[in-house]
Amino acid sequence: MATVGAVDRLGIEAYLVGFPLVFNLDQVTRYVTSGVGSNPAADWNTFSHARQLATPADTFVTINNDTVYSMAQIDLSVGPVRLHVPEVGDRYYVLQFVDAWTDNFAYVGKRGTGPGPGDFLLVPPGWDGEVADEVAVIRFPTRVGSIVGRWAVSGDDDLAVVHALQDATTLTPADESAVPVGLPPIEPDLSEGLAFFEKMRLWSQAFPPAPRDQPLLAAVAELGLTGDVPVGRLASPTQDRLEAAYASGGAALDRIEHSGNSPKVNGWTLTLHVFDYNLDYFEVGTVDSDEWKLTDPKIRLAERAAAALGGLWGNHGYEAAYVMTYVDSDDHQLDGTNTYRLRLSPTPPVGGFWSLTMYDVPNFFLVDNEIGRYSIGDRTPGITADPDGGITITISNTEPTDAHERANWLPAPAGPFRPVLRMYIPDPAIFDGSYQIPPIERVR
Numbered sequence: 001m002a003t004v005g006a007v008d009r010l011g012i013e014a015y016l017v018g019f020p021l022v023f024n025l026d027q028v029t030r031y032v033t034s035g036v037g038s039n040p041a042a043d044w045n046t047f048s049h050a051r052q053l054a055t056p057a058d059t060f061v062t063i064n065n066d067t068v069y070s071m072a073q074i075d076l077s078v079g080p081v082r083l084h085v086p087e088v089g090d091r092y093y094v095l096q097f098v099d100a101w102t103d104n105f106a107y108v109g110k111r112g113t114g115p116g117p118g119d120f121l122l123v124p125p126g127w128d129g130e131v132a133d134e135v136a137v138i139r140f141p142t143r144v145g146s147i148v149g150r151w152a153v154s155g156d157d158d159l160a161v162v163h164a165l166q167d168a169t170t171l172t173p174a175d176e177s178a179v180p181v182g183l184p185p186i187e188p189d190l191s192e193g194l195a196f197f198e199k200m201r202l203w204s205q206a207f208p209p210a211p212r213d214q215p216l217l218a219a220v221a222e223l224g225l226t227g228d229v230p231v232g233r234l235a236s237p238t239q240d241r242l243e244a245a246y247a248s249g250g251a252a253l254d255r256i257e258h259s260g261n262s263p264k265v266n267g268w269t270l271t272l273h274v275f276d277y278n279l280d281y282f283e284v285g286t287v288d289s290d291e292w293k294l295t296d297p298k299i300r301l302a303e304r305a306a307a308a309l310g311g312l313w314g315n316h317g318y319e320a321a322y323v324m325t326y327v328d329s330d331d332h333q334l335d336g337t338n339t340y341r342l343r344l345s346p347t348p349p350v351g352g353f354w355s356l357t358m359y360d361v362p363n364f365f366l367v368d369n370e371i372g373r374y375s376i377g378d379r380t381p382g383i384t385a386d387p388d389g390g391i392t393i394t395i396s397n398t399e400p401t402d403a404h405e406r407a408n409w410l411p412a413p414a415g416p417f418r419p420v421l422r423m424y425i426p427d428p429a430i431f432d433g434s435y436q437i438p439p440i441e442r443v444r
Contacts, residue, residue: 015249070149112285193246345390352424
């Protein structure tokens with residue numbers, strides 16, 4: 001019999017193990033049933049194309065405002081599915097492949113496969129069929145996965161071109177008559193905590209994790225999370241432990257989210273390696289090297305859960321580098337009742353583009369504002385450069401009166417906020433520290 005302290009630790013570990021799977025597949029369910037914001041609902045193995053940039057109506061954690069999304073939830077219970085991508089020219093785009101446990105396991109796009117057209121066969125675990133020479137195979141680690149597509153848009157007048165590219169990006173099941181199985185349904189009328197753990201129990205069996213992670217599930221067997229008995233039918237003491245685990249695990253994850261193990265420079269948390277928890281699956285477009293592998297088991301477990309909560313479906317750093325901050329140069333919480341300045345000189349070195357996006361706290365949603373600007377970057381219409389070529393961004397809740405500040409204004413909420421700087425196809429200088437992002441300074 002485990003001690004109370006041990007049970008508490010076990011419950012927290014169970015929550016952290018299951019959180020990426022449950023949180024991720026809950027979002028997958030949203031996309032195939034109700035859609036998310038400007039992305040309408042779409043059936044399995046079908047693209048849902050957003051036709052406009054994200055707004056605060058898109059209540060998805062840390063969604064970007066740089067690109068329009070093409071999302072597809074893939075269920076390979078129907079067998080292989082063929083993906084076709086068109087010629088895209090110089091435009092930045094990426095189709096990111098994410099398995100049920102949030103591992104990024106493939107990239108098709110400007111960096112990963114180039115700008116030309118291509119055909120790819122998406123196949124389920126264990127598939128060993130034949131493939132035509134002109135088709136590349138992408139093997140899914142789990143039967144269900146997501147394609148997270150992003151297309152750079154330079155403005156409203158560019159949308160029609162992007163729409164044509166989206167429409168030319170297609171998915172075709174080899175057996176178009178097959179019906180996807182989808183996700184195993186859970187018993188109704190469970191509490192929030194018990195529903196979470198029932199999803200973990202069912203979905204971890206339907207979509208097994210990488211072999212190296214199987215012991216993580218075996219370790220929580222005494223909580224009833226690996227067997228055939230639904231959580232709603234477990235003995236009352238075990239249910240009570242799970243309810244407590246849901247509360248304590250959520251609190252622990254919140255602490256991890258705000259501290260984490262990423263280095264901090266000038267107040268910025270350099271989350272350049274938080275998506276490096278995939279150690280097992282390296283398909284087309286990925287980088288299989290030690291520098292992109294987070295091997296410490298405890299850190300990896302915590303970072304995977306925190307990455308799901310704070311930036312679900314974020315890319316590896318070599319595709320898109322993300323850094324974020326909660327504090328100004330004096331280590332005080334950023335708050336829209338103040339006015340801040342961020343001077344980027346030089347601007348971030350990238351092969352794609354960069355942007356700074358505003359999010360509220362604690363939801364990490366885009367922030368509604370009077371001018372409809374949710375991000376600012378090197379492609380923002382009307383942005384003005386400093387004499388040395390740098391960019392000075394003004395951040396506040398109220399609109400600046402100075403014309404230069406107004407042109408480079410990133411609106412903030414009236415309360416706490418967390419901006420995220422994204423750098424697409426980042427230069428090595430961002431990773432070796434030779435390029436540093438300056439702190440955000442409070443000016444009034």
